Amino acid sequence: MSASRTERLLNLLIALLNTKYGLRRGELREKVYHDTESSDVAFGRMFERDKGELLQFGFDVETVTDTGWGSDDPATTRYRIGKESNRLPDVSLTPEECTVLILAAQLWEHAALGSAAVDAVRKLQAAGGLVDAELPTGVQPRIRPAGQAFEDLVAAMHAQHPVRFSYLASSTGQEQERLVEPWGLGSRFGQWYLVGHDRGRGDKRFFRLSRLTSAVTVLEKESFTPPAGFNVRAELAGLAELPVQSAVVDVEHGRLLGLRKRAQAVPDSAREPGALEPGAPERGTRRPAAGTDRLTVPFRDAETLGEELASYGPRVTVISPPELAGAVRRRLTAAAAFAARPVPDAAFPEAGRTGRTRKRTSEDQLKRMLQLVPFLVHNQGLHISEVAARFGITRKALEDDLRILICSGLPEGYPDDLLDIQWDDDHVFITQALDLTRPVRFTVDEACALLTGLETLNGLPEIAEGGALESVTLKLMAAAGEEGVQAAALSGPGVAPGNSATLETARTAIGSGAQLHLRYFSPQRDAVSERDVDPLRLYSLDNTWYLEAYCHSAKGLRNFRLDRIEALEPNGRPAAAMAKPADSFPVKLFTPNDDDTVVVVELAPRGTGLADDYYAERTADLPGGGMLAEIRFGSTDWLPMFVAQHGGMVRILQPDALADASREWLAAALTQYEASSDRPID
Known part of the structure; x- marks a missing residue:
């Protein structure tokens, strides 16, 4: 849309809003379009396109036909836009309700619907419905971005287009292409699920997003109608949690402390549990490799644990079950294949570093x-x-x-x-203001962003108490109308902290200005350290909470995961006020420094969301839907783990030494599995 077309659409909108009886096409052509050169057919097409544009912005152009005449006669058909039907109803909120609403909107800052939440809040600001509100200390939950597949599925679901993707079936372990009508997306047991009609099987199916093995293709020329009254939360409530299984793994001596905390050692004389498939003949157990310890690790989902174990590369080898070993090998193989591809012929724009944002139109x-x-x-x-x-x-x-x-x-x-x-x-x-004094009603995306965010906040007791959450939800449901009903197709994850005692200790210290002493496990360094920190604020991604603090050991801002803090207590000293948090929520998980390493990565089409997750400073689109991204990393030792974990979605291009290190890491990890099959059997 050119600037002149923007002005034309605005003038057309004002004209249609300010007519009581409607304007004929000829009047609009003369007075709004000032078109004397186009043919009637060409003008008619342009006018219909403009009507479609206005509908996308929430303005439905009404057609009024003179009595006794046909609606296909342009000379007797008039057009107008109702002044009330397209407008956002008045919403009056208390300061407490505004606080809850802002928290709900900020949930989506770096996830799908983030821009929709911002637009919805601006509409409420434009209508005068929001008043100044202060966010509570230590409460800033966020929804973790679920990858590019999630973004594409949300768009297809709201536009009611079917989608196509490759999927790894849990029942067969086979990768198959699925054609699905996406009815709803929701989180359950820490996993995102798509609920929809599988056209190939002719029935409703549940698809775990972690099992999608390809990018999502939206079939924009096709459409579907979801079931009336569909509620994804109710659908997912019937899912049973997967049973606990035991994985047998060989782990390098002295490594992977975090994994060891969840594991148990297997005596040399014992057979590993789950080594044999049901019904398989009895056979011997392969001996652990030299320099490794054999452990059993409890798990529920092979794909989730497989992603973690793949990141450990050659430091761990899965012995059983075969499904888990296959999940790890599949990721490592895909990552190695992606790393071996020719380097794309592309470069970043010359305009210097800019944050990755969608191009303004x-x-x-x-x-x-x-x-x-x-x-x-x-x-x-x-x-x-x-x-x-x-x-x-x-x-x-x-x-x-x-x-x-x-x-x-x-x-x-x-x-x-x-x-x-x-x-x-x-x-x-x-x-x-010419009847533009009230914003247009919420879109489906905007209503979904706010109402799903409010529903998600129910998991925080300090927010759910007091009645503000319930009252603001009812007000927004009334204002959103039909679009609000469609919000039931999306359900967010839980945001309650796993360790409420640690969170409360940190919140108390933030409020009183006390310094804290903590013992912290860092998986990147595979070590436990003790630090004195000045706590600044708390925030979360789903139910994983972080403490942002000034670390006196690192002499800078750091972010500590609460579930990795092994001990936390005041040390009797006041906070030294060495640093202040950033001006706005949510904060980044990574604070850039001058000595950071700038790394250029290539992202596959289904991994482009990682550019936002890791705050890419520059990006460049690649043919086929991939992307180049320039990202800062404070520590590069864990980058091979990063590449292996994402299994073919990302590879390092520069610096060359880091690219070589990641390829060597992947090759060594795959060699572990080849070597394990050659070890002697007890």
């Missing part, structure tokens, strides 16, 4: 302007820099918006028929 500009006008109506006299900051754009971009707006208005174009906005003294005032 004219559609974004028009959507923003439709939020901007009602926002200015309810916030007269704000400084132009503050307005730009509220909308996440530069002052120049905002002034470009305002210049288009002041040239837009009713078809006749008289001064009183134009939007009247002034910012000569850097304070923005609007005196003529």
